[in-house]
Amino acid sequence: MFEGCAVRGKLVHLDQSWRAILERYDYPQPVRRILGETMAATVLLASTVKFEGQITVQIQGDGPLTMVVIQCSNKLVLRGLARWQGEFDDAKFEQLMGNGKMIISIENYADNQRYQGVVPVTGATVAESLREYFDRSEQLPTRLWLASGDEAVAGMLLQRMPEHGVAPAEDFWDRVCLLASTIKSEELLELPERQLLNRLFNEDDLRLFDRLPVSFRCSCNRERVENMLRSLGADEIRGMVEEQGSVSVHCEFCNKGYEFDRVDSAGLFLADPPVGEQSLH
Structure with a gap:
């Protein structure tokens, strides 16, 4: 100043x-x-x-x-x-x-x-x-x-x-x-x-x-990538898995890759169980 x-x-x-x-x-x-x-x-x-x-x-x-x-x-x-x-x-x-x-x-x-x-x-x-x-x-x-x-x-x-x-x-x-x-x-x-x-x-x-x-510091993380994939919809993700075997996301800012296999991709759209209905093992 x-x-x-x-x-x-x-x-x-x-x-x-x-x-x-x-x-x-x-x-x-x-x-x-x-x-x-x-x-x-x-x-x-x-x-x-x-x-x-x-x-x-x-x-x-x-x-x-x-x-x-x-x-x-x-x-x-x-x-x-x-x-x-x-x-x-x-x-x-x-x-x-x-x-x-x-x-x-x-x-x-x-x-x-x-x-x-x-x-x-x-x-x-x-x-x-x-x-x-x-x-x-x-x-x-x-x-x-x-x-x-x-x-x-x-x-x-x-x-x-x-x-x-x-x-x-x-x-x-x-x-x-x-x-x-x-x-x-x-x-x-x-x-x-x-x-x-x-x-x-x-x-x-x-x-x-x-x-x-x-x-x-890049702001990308797995949770944000998961939310982005959910926004595409289950049918779109399922089609990508059927075609490619998995879903790959690459952050251009930090050059980091995120991989989602069939199990990971299906898990994106599994709803959490309602409160009170969780099971205890």
């Missing part, structure tokens, strides 16, 4: 959770770069929104990179993946995505509401496309700087807040954005946060807050 001015900032640096995502799939370098930048951006966005649920940033396109999706909860637990087709050399963001769109969704469990914004992929980077999203959605002016490496991803967010009893921030906002634009990817990835902030804003009075932990 910049003292005396209505501008706040966020920094994120992820290493273990980034490596956990990379362990699931062997992503080509260009895909890895965009996935990492989207991951850092999603955590930054989640840290600025008051909600109880999850935020999803999804980028879809008709280019070689067909989809990138990152989900992050209000507790900063995340998961993500990317899909691509064919082989390609290192390319720019807009070349990889082709004609695409960025979808940002917020599911708020507290009021059972879902909010969604969609903008075309028009920028040359993930950060520029997010800037377009904030400009079009008439939200608080927001700028992001993102970096992705083999061992870590990082990002910085600046956001102009409503002015209540503080100095007008127009000139100040322009100045801090100009200073932030001098940052290099290597600095975001390698410099400790205090050293980074001092390099950028050494003339400003900053208030720093405690770090918040971020972790990778």
Whole structure:
């Protein structure tokens, strides 16, 4: 937070959770770069929104990179993946995505509401496309700087807040954005946060807050898979078992598989006995 001015900032640096995502799939370098930048951006966005649920940033396109999706909860637990087709050399963001769109969704469990914004992929980077999203959605002016490496991803967010009893921030906002634009990817990835902030804003009075932990964890589990299979109906599951011998479900986020043989599949639709009719052995 910049003292005396209505501008706040966020920094994120992820290493273990980034490596956990990379362990699931062997992503080509260009895909890895965009996935990492989207991951850092999603955590930054989640840290600025008051909600109880999850935020999803999804980028879809008709280019070689067909989809990138990152989900992050209000507790900063995340998961993500990317899909691509064919082989390609290192390319720019807009070349990889082709004609695409960025979808940002917020599911708020507290009021059972879902909010969604969609903008075309028009920028040359993930950060520029997010800037377009904030400009079009008439939200608080927001700028992001993102970096992705083999061992870590990082990002910085600046956001102009409503002015209540503080100095007008127009000139100040322009100045801090100009200073932030001098940052290099290597600095975001390698410099400790205090050293980074001092390099950028050494003339400003900053208030720093405690770090918040971020972790990778997939929300899939056997119970959720069972409920999904029940929703398909007994006839559908029975037909799959007759045709394949079992039912297999694969989570694309964590690459974990769930197998249901004939007995497991039949057990999905066995009703629990009424209370008072349980037998004792």
